[in-house]
Amino acid sequence: MKEKNRLRRKRFIFFRELFKKKTVGGIGLAILVFFILVAIFADVLAPYPMQMGVMQADVLHSLQKPYIFMTAAEKQEAVMTATSLGGIHLLGTDSMGRDTLSYIIYGARTSVILCLCCMVLSAVVSVIIGTTSATVGGWFDLVVQRLVDSWLCIPSMLVLLMLMSMLGHGMLQMIFALSVPSGIAGSRIIRSATIAVKDSGYMKNCTLLGGGTWWKIVHHIIPNILPLIITNMAGSLGSVVLMEASISFLGFGVDPSTPSWGYLIAQEGKANMFIAPWLCITPGICISLMVFGANMFGDALRDLLDPRLKGGVGTFSIKKMKKLAQKQLKKMEKFRAKQAKGKVAGA
Amino acid sequence: MVKYIIKRVLLLIPAVLLVCITVFLLMRLIPGSAVDAIVYKYSSIGVEVDEDAVRAQLGLDKPAAIQFFVWFKDVIQGNLGDSLFQNKSVHSILAAELPVTFELGIITIILSTVISIPLGLLCAARQDSGLDIILRVIAIIFLSIPVFWIATMVLVYPAAWWGYAPPADYVGFLENPWKNLQMFLIPALLSALGQVGMQMRLVRTQTLEVMRQDYVRTAWSKGLNERTVLFGYAFRNSMIPTITMIGGSVSSLIGGSVIMENLFNIPGIGKEVVAALSSRDYPLVQGCVIIFAIYVMVINLVVDICYKWADPRVSLE
Numbered sequence A: 001m002k003e004k005n006r007l008r009r010k011r012f013i014f015f016r017e018l019f020k021k022k023t024v025g026g027i028g029l030a031i032l033v034f035f036i037l038v039a040i041f042a043d044v045l046a047p048y049p050m051q052m053g054v055m056q057a058d059v060l061h062s063l064q065k066p067y068i069f070m071t072a073a074e075k076q077e078a079v080m081t082a083t084s085l086g087g088i089h090l091l092g093t094d095s096m097g098r099d100t101l102s103y104i105i106y107g108a109r110t111s112v113i114l115c116l117c118c119m120v121l122s123a124v125v126s127v128i129i130g131t132t133s134a135t136v137g138g139w140f141d142l143v144v145q146r147l148v149d150s151w152l153c154i155p156s157m158l159v160l161l162m163l164m165s166m167l168g169h170g171m172l173q174m175i176f177a178l179s180v181p182s183g184i185a186g187s188r189i190i191r192s193a194t195i196a197v198k199d200s201g202y203m204k205n206c207t208l209l210g211g212g213t214w215w216k217i218v219h220h221i222i223p224n225i226l227p228l229i230i231t232n233m234a235g236s237l238g239s240v241v242l243m244e245a246s247i248s249f250l251g252f253g254v255d256p257s258t259p260s261w262g263y264l265i266a267q268e269g270k271a272n273m274f275i276a277p278w279l280c281i282t283p284g285i286c287i288s289l290m291v292f293g294a295n296m297f298g299d300a301l302r303d304l305l306d307p308r309l310k311g312g313v314g315t316f317s318i319k320k321m322k323k324l325a326q327k328q329l330k331k332m333e334k335f336r337a338k339q340a341k342g343k344v345a346g347a
Numbered sequence B: 001m002v003k004y005i006i007k008r009v010l011l012l013i014p015a016v017l018l019v020c021i022t023v024f025l026l027m028r029l030i031p032g033s034a035v036d037a038i039v040y041k042y043s044s045i046g047v048e049v050d051e052d053a054v055r056a057q058l059g060l061d062k063p064a065a066i067q068f069f070v071w072f073k074d075v076i077q078g079n080l081g082d083s084l085f086q087n088k089s090v091h092s093i094l095a096a097e098l099p100v101t102f103e104l105g106i107i108t109i110i111l112s113t114v115i116s117i118p119l120g121l122l123c124a125a126r127q128d129s130g131l132d133i134i135l136r137v138i139a140i141i142f143l144s145i146p147v148f149w150i151a152t153m154v155l156v157y158p159a160a161w162w163g164y165a166p167p168a169d170y171v172g173f174l175e176n177p178w179k180n181l182q183m184f185l186i187p188a189l190l191s192a193l194g195q196v197g198m199q200m201r202l203v204r205t206q207t208l209e210v211m212r213q214d215y216v217r218t219a220w221s222k223g224l225n226e227r228t229v230l231f232g233y234a235f236r237n238s239m240i241p242t243i244t245m246i247g248g249s250v251s252s253l254i255g256g257s258v259i260m261e262n263l264f265n266i267p268g269i270g271k272e273v274v275a276a277l278s279s280r281d282y283p284l285v286q287g288c289v290i291i292f293a294i295y296v297m298v299i300n301l302v303v304d305i306c307y308k309w310a311d312p313r314v315s316l317e
Helices: A002-021 A023-040 A072-081 A100-136 A138-153 A156-167 A171-198 A201-208 A213-250 A261-271 A278-305 A318-341 B002-028 B034-044 B051-058 B064-076 B090-125 B130-144 B147-161 B177-211 B214-221 B226-263 B269-279 B282-310
Strands: none
Touching (some): A002 A023, A002 A278, A023 A278, A100 A138, A100 A261, A100 A278, A138 A171, A138 B282, A156 A213, A156 B269, A213 A261, A261 B147, A278 B130, A318 B214, B002 B282, B090 B130, B130 B177, B147 B177, B226 B269, B269 B282
């Protein structure tokens, strides 16, 4: 019970620090939580929910203006002419008559699922490669590291495009293609952290007591490098969202029937840029917001969890420096004056 | 120094070999192989071809190890095979396109460095002033905005409002430098944006870090002016991690250039690789990936040499 309370208190302190010291990071966390909630409750929130896994289309109302930007007369007309789907379209519709708001809400679901899965999977991959490579050492380490080096030379975008065109356009393939390459790339940091842990006294002790590789990794290394793993995970979130959108934009993303923000920009937004600018602007804003939230939260987490990497906490300012220098000078003058009067020894 | 460079260039050879193995393995994992693509190509124009004959012709009926050595022997000799659909050798296609991609990459790196370093220094020198806050907010915005989104809008709206569009046809730099640069500047600037955001933040934090060091305090107390302290003492030391970052970002920069080349219709390797992937032109894809990997390695080498300039303590052995 005491342990539980202590943990709860620790967690409370962490969040208080996050919101107090790193307000932007707190805002980032809030944005992420918002998108996760939207993704979970997409079926409830969307005005036109998916039916049998397909977005509802209404060709009669294709490319309708967003309701919020309509004039009064247009609003009336929109309500009058509403047919089978009925109702209004708050953010307009695309060329197939799908409601943009619903599309974006379901797109959030796609992004969030991809984000969370990739985050976990890439962390697992990088931990497995990094820790085993460092703990086993020897030729195994050498071979693995050279392979990782050569892997890092191939641009991640190309690997992603290749994997997606090879594996097909499903959600699972996307998760695999996004997480495994980034996991391999992330394994280097994990490896160097593991090596730092490996040389410590308790690890030597463990070896003397007959601890195997597996035991060492699970009981000593992973708990010790956990902060690094967590910051790595949070740091990769933003790039996952951006990568997914870019890939969908190039036409190698998830199936067109799965709503995706990048796909909306590429297919609908680009083609109807003049008649329907909302199709391009709204998903872009959503992507930016999510990437912003992920990046800021990741940065704040890194600063809080890893005090060695404190970013931008310097208290340097030229005005302050000059004032300090002047103060020192005055002190010095006073001291000299005292010395001159012979009040201080050592003149 | 020369010795070091020679050593590094020689070390590139095993790295290229490993990249070739990786690419080869990746391409062999493809479920729909080149054979299917060729059979499909001929059957679409009404010619029936024997699948086994195609496989034998491509050498795909042999064991993977032998396939690799046959292929690798060709690669060493500079023969990357023939494109399946273009009736040209991969080598000739890439030779024409590499300068274009290279130019785009170099302009992007130069632009992002030239913009981000002075701004980062300015932010650090005027920490917590209004200017600093504004620049930091802009940097965060640059970091978050997807490049392809802003590029699509830049491509379409100015054309409609002011009738401005970047030139559609590629002109060589030597033929008409101004027209050539006109084509590259906007895509390079756009793909530099995200980089600028990241680098600016890094330069700022690093400069602040250096400004807290003892030797900088000594410089201040010696009565040196701000310019001397900032450029003579802090600048080079704060550049060390920034150079590392520029080197590390080359591979993500190529991702950006793939998108830019496709959007702005620049005839580079990035455009070619997307087209080749869509039509399943495997030899061409292989060639593109290997060329890109070598490109990354060469830039990393240049960055490592720059490292020596920034930090004389680094031993090049």
